[in-house]
Amino acid sequence: MLTQDMVREALSQVTDPELHYDIVSLNMVRDIHIEEGMVTVDVALTVQGCPLHQKIETDVQKVVHALPGVDQVAVHLHVMNDEERRTAFARAFQKSQAERGGTSSGPHGSPMQTASQQWSPLLSENSSTIVLGIASGKGGVGKSTVTANLAIGLSRLGYRVGIMDMDIYGYSQGRMLGAHEPARANQAQKVIPWHVHNIHVVSMSMFVPENQAVVWRGPMLGKMMQQFFTDVAWPPLDYLLIDLPPGTGDVALDVAQRLPQALLVIVTTPQIVAREVAMRTADVARRAHQRILGVIENMSYVPMPEGQRLTLFGTGGGESLSRALDVPLFGQVPLESSVREGSDGGIPVILSAPDSEAAQTFMQIAQKIDAAAHA
Ligand SMILES: Nc1ncnc2c1ncn2[C@@H]1O[C@H](COP(=O)(O)OP(=O)(O)O)[C@@H](O)[C@H]1O
Ligand SMILES: [Mg+2]
Incomplete structure (x- = not known):
């Protein structure tokens, strides 16, 4: 029968x-x-x-x-539905971690249980940490600048915030946030994140001298990323912002598959070509079933003394990208020298020049993102 x-x-x-x-x-x-x-x-x-x-x-x-x-x-x-899909991805992910880690199933439980116990609480299915992946189609659009300022903006709203600098080819959070010490480990041999400007940060530059080229491919990145989660003594966080590598390719897909629960924020410039490139990034994210929370347009205009806006890089990129993706445009960040100075000097503009138009825009964006992430 x-x-x-x-x-x-x-x-x-x-x-x-x-x-x-x-x-x-x-x-x-x-x-x-x-x-x-x-x-x-x-x-x-x-x-x-x-x-x-x-x-x-x-x-x-x-x-x-x-x-x-x-x-x-x-x-x-x-x-x-989204929830079921997230659970399915989380299960598949835990299984792959268990296999990678070589934690064979012993008498004390299945490999899946072993893996989830080892896995950082940050990534567990019931973690309340909101993971925001900051992505862009290409480099140089201000993804890292946006990440640093948003992180500080969210912490000023009262949240406990961390940054994971996963742009392993172009890590820059150390410089942007003025942190330079090499990695230190606690007694449990876990890396202690930098604590700067009231946020907790882990970056490749803790492990590699600055300006040294890192040439890694997907599998290595996966290992590194796993270590950033498992071998770091993360404090409890409300938000974890991940400065993602630009573009599509293996790396972005790998990240997307490892973090299906991450909400993506896409940074673009106003140029229409930039929008096209960003669109491809969004495509990859969609294929990996990541949710795109919204778009930030950076370098939108130069504020002029009389209040006019000089649109150096054209207009419409952010607006049209957000429309194409059917997500909100969280804001348009002006091009201001104070932004670059802040990033270069280790004190992001949101702190170094809080009255600037850029800083105010970052603060508004942080509020909108917070509302969207909790919606
Ligand atoms: N709104 C802005 N106004 C002025 N300079 C900016 C702005 N956004 C970014 N920059 C500068 O542009 C450069 C590239 O920014 P960065 O955040 O490193 O880009 P990405 O991480 O996308 O490669 C940096 O020197 C940064 O200081
Ligand atoms: Mg960068």
Whole structure:
């Protein structure tokens, strides 16, 4: 007599080609219906129009057909909601961590439990820390400047804030925030984040002398990133801002897959070409099912003495990007020398020149982001 358990058991041989984990563990199998020799299986895909759905469908057909007494198999495909998808990604991620870490399943529990225990509480499924990934299509648009000022802005709103400088090719948070000491470890051999301007910061420059080129590829980055989470003594945080590497490519995708819960803020300049490049970054994020919270346009205009705005880099990039992505434009940051001076001098403009137009804009953006992240 064919039972649902038998079918479920068989289905656990089918892996999601993207997440490399079986569809039962990922909670993708929603319903199993058996009527005589006819078996109907409802499968929830992680994403609408998943290009790999055909593979899943064929594999489901195959394993169920192989069961005794099955004549016909129907597969119905659905799509997960955001919450379900996040859980599925978190599970697949924990599994991959367990495998990487070589924590074999012993008598004391499954590898998944072991991994989640080792994993930083910051990343656990029920962590209340809001992770904001600050992304851009290309370098030089002010992503790091925005990250530093937003972090301080959020801390001025009363939050406990951290920055993870994951732009391993172009890390600059140390310089921007005026922190230069090499990494120090506590007794548990965890790295103590810098504590500057009331925020907690971890950056590559704690480990590598400044200006030394770092040439790393995806797998190394993954390892580093894992260490930034697991081997750092992070205090409890309300917000963790991640200064992401610019662009798309392996690195961005890797980050996206590791942090499906991160909310992305995309920084662009007003140029329409910049918008195109940023759009591709957004595409990658969407494919990895990350939520894009909104857009910040930087270097929008030079404020003139009479109050006019000199639009040095054109106009419309931020507006049109936010419209295309159907997310808010959080603000337009003017191009002001005080911003660059702040970044170069280790005291971001929001602190060094709080009355400047740029500083005020950063503060407003921090408030809007805070509202959006809690909405
Ligand atoms: N709004 C701004 N006004 C003036 N200078 C800016 C502004 N935003 C960024 N900069 C300067 O532009 C340069 C690039 O900014 P940065 O934040 O390092 O970009 P990214 O991280 O995207 O590569 C830095 O020298 C920074 O000080
Ligand atoms: Mg940068």
